[in-house]
Amino acid sequence: MNIAFQMDDLSKINFATDSTISLIIESQLRGNKNYIYLPGDLFIKNNEVYAHTCLVILDIKNPQNYKLTNRKVSKLSNMKFIFIRQDPPFDMSYITSLHILELLDTKKTRVINDPKGIRNSPEKILIFDFPKLIPPTIITRSTDEVMEFLKKYKQAVIKPIYGNGGDGVFLLSKKDLNLNQILESFLSLSKEPFMVQKYLPEIIRGDKRIILINGKPVGAIARVPKQNEIRSNIHVGGSAKKVSISKSDHAICDAIGPELKKRKLFFVGIDIIGKYLTEINVTSPTCLIEIKKLSKVDIAKIIWNQLA
Numbered sequence: 001m002n003i004a005f006q007m008d009d010l011s012k013i014n015f016a017t018d019s020t021i022s023l024i025i026e027s028q029l030r031g032n033k034n035y036i037y038l039p040g041d042l043f044i045k046n047n048e049v050y051a052h053t054c055l056v057i058l059d060i061k062n063p064q065n066y067k068l069t070n071r072k073v074s075k076l077s078n079m080k081f082i083f084i085r086q087d088p089p090f091d092m093s094y095i096t097s098l099h100i101l102e103l104l105d106t107k108k109t110r111v112i113n114d115p116k117g118i119r120n121s122p123e124k125i126l127i128f129d130f131p132k133l134i135p136p137t138i139i140t141r142s143t144d145e146v147m148e149f150l151k152k153y154k155q156a157v158i159k160p161i162y163g164n165g166g167d168g169v170f171l172l173s174k175k176d177l178n179l180n181q182i183l184e185s186f187l188s189l190s191k192e193p194f195m196v197q198k199y200l201p202e203i204i205r206g207d208k209r210i211i212l213i214n215g216k217p218v219g220a221i222a223r224v225p226k227q228n229e230i231r232s233n234i235h236v237g238g239s240a241k242k243v244s245i246s247k248s249d250h251a252i253c254d255a256i257g258p259e260l261k262k263r264k265l266f267f268v269g270i271d272i273i274g275k276y277l278t279e280i281n282v283t284s285p286t287c288l289i290e291i292k293k294l295s296k297v298d299i300a301k302i303i304w305n306q307l308a
Contacts, residue, residue, distance in 0.1 A: 001080040003027050004035045004053060006042075006097065008086050015064045019288035019300075020085040025058055026300040030308075035074060039086055039097040049076045049103050077104060081307060082111045084118065085284045090162040094283075095119060110307075114264030118282050121263055124161050124195045126280045129259060133252055133277040136198040143183050146196055150174045155199035158182065161192050164283075171199060202274035208243055209287045211299050212268045214306060215257030219297040220245050221290050240290040248275045256280065267303060 007013075007020050015021055024034050035053040042051050053074040059065035076082060082101065088094065098115035106114075127134045138149055139161065150156055150172060160168040170182050186194050206224035210217050222243040245253075249272060256277070260268050269285030271278045288299045 001032045002035065002078055003032045004037065004051070004074070004076060004079040004082045006039055006051075006082060006084050006086055006101075007036055009038060010036070010056075010066065010068075017286070017289055019286045020083070020284070021058070021063050022288045022292070022300040023083060023085075023303065024056065025060060025063065026298075026304050028058060029060070030304060035079070036068075037074075039093060042097055042100045044100060044103070049100055050074060051076055076101075077109055079109050082109060084111060084113060084115070088162060088164040088283055090122065090283065112266050112307075113268075113282055114266075117263040117265045121265060121280070121282050122161070123279055123281050123283065124159065126282070127277055130252075130256055130277060133255060135200055135273075135276040135278065138196050139193045140196065141187060141193045143187075146172070146183060147174070149196055153198045156196050157199055158186065159195045159197070160186070160190065161194055172196070197278065200273045200276060200278075206238075206241060206243075207278065208249065208272040210245060210249060210253065210270050210272065211285060211287065211291065212253060212257065212260060212270065213299070213302055214266055215253075215261040217245050217250065217253040218302050219291040219295060219299050220249070221287055221294055223287075240287070240294060242294040252277050 005020060005024060013021065024036075027034050034056055036056050037051040037053045041053070042049065044050070050073055052071045054071050055069040057067045082104075084098075084101070086094070098119045101111050101115040104111065125139065127137070136149075136153060138145060140146065146156075146158075151174070154173065156172045158170050158172050163169070168186075172179060172182065176182075203225065206222035208220055208222050210220040212218065220243055222241040223238040224241050225238050252270070252272060256270070265282050267285055269281040269287065271281070292298050292300075
């Protein structure tokens with residue numbers, strides 16, 4: 001099969017941890033031809049969707065040794081599957097690529113995850129579809145609302161609404177001398193509201209990343225923050241720890257799974273702290289390599305088995 005991956009430049013990839021590389025390797029082992037392109041390579045011509053692509057061939061034992069063919073124009077309707085795997089920010093460039101991919105005939109070419117599903121499921125807002133599962137959380141640009149929230153909950157975590165990888169995440173407390181400076185920074189750096197979520201002390205033991213495929217949990221790890229740090233993302237120094245999927249985790253997955261399938265969100269990563277759902281990641285879920293290393297669960301193989 002011809003497979004395409006809309007992803008970040010290979011020169012910026014961490015081959016030791018990047019989940020897209022796992023997907024490409026498994027696809028290559030199955031004899032597929034794998035093409036990569038950047039979001040900016042997409043274009044529409046004669047009512048057809050095209051991209052400037054390169055055929056990529058990875059060295060299975062050392063993926064950093066890869067070969068790329070010269071760029072060529074590919075009609076994306078000739079692809080069996082297209083994986084949307086570029087990292088956020090979830091900005092107008094990202095949204096434009098989704099609009100373009102929506103023009104494809106899904107009977108011929110399946111896009112994972114579904115472009116409309118991604119576009120209509122902003123990761124930090126989608127959790128509000130499941131209010132009984134989440135910790136106290138507000139989305140706002142009002143400093144008064146933040147102060148009222150802190151008055152009630154004492155400590156909170158503030159996050160950019162379209163950020164990723166732990167960037168721009170801070171612990172808030174009314175006792176913090178930098179509180180006003182942090183809020184001023186959020187208000188000045190973007191026009192969007194931001195997320196403020198009750199601080200959950202269980203984060204010290206890590207947050208749990210669970211991967212769901214077609215609405216069902218298939219693997220998990222705990223991401224444990226460094227000392228004196230609240231961010232557990234591996235991207236910012238968090239460490240991966242083997243963990244099982246608990247009864248309460250299964251209850252969360254059972255509650256959200258049908259909605260994920262309804263939105264055609266095939267490949268999803270959720271974050272759980274304690275017994276609370278804190279995020280639903282639908283753009284480019286990660287941690288496949290860490291889960292395989294620690295738990296021997298090969299999620300890339302599971303994905304391709306279900307797609308075959």
